[in-house]
Structure formats: structure tokens, C-alpha cells
Amino acid sequence: MPSWKDLRGFCENDGWELYKETDSYYYRKFMPDGSIKRTKVSKGTGETKGHLWKTILKKQLQVTQEYFNSKI
Incomplete structure (x- = not known):
């Protein structure tokens, strides 16, 4: 699982904007169709856990694992 x-690193390499920083990093990406993708990144040092990672990948990032791996 990714850390x-x-x-x-993916967000920074894929053109996401850091728009808020508190106890976590908050990123967003404006899409050509006018939609906005958003994700929250923990400042923790561990790995994302299985079910949580699958949810982030599918619902927030909306990319394949292969695409994610190519950007980190």
C-alpha cells in the first residue's frame, strides 16, 4: 500500500493544488469539465490501509493504480 x-507526491506531480494545511494537507484539482476532485492527505508517516486506499483511489483521485504509480 502507498504511504x-x-x-x-502524487498530488504534487499530477497538478493538484494544495489549498489548505492544518493537521492534514488538503488538495484539489479542477477538471476540464468543470468538476473538482478533492483529497485529504494525512501528515502521518505510515501507509494507507487497504480499504481506505481503495476508496481514495476510486472516489477521490479517480485514477487507476497504474496511473498513480506512474506519478509518484
């Missing part, structure tokens, strides 16, 4: 650091 939180990997997720942050």
Missing part, C-alpha cells in the same frame, strides 16, 4: 508521502 501518505506517496499520496502527497
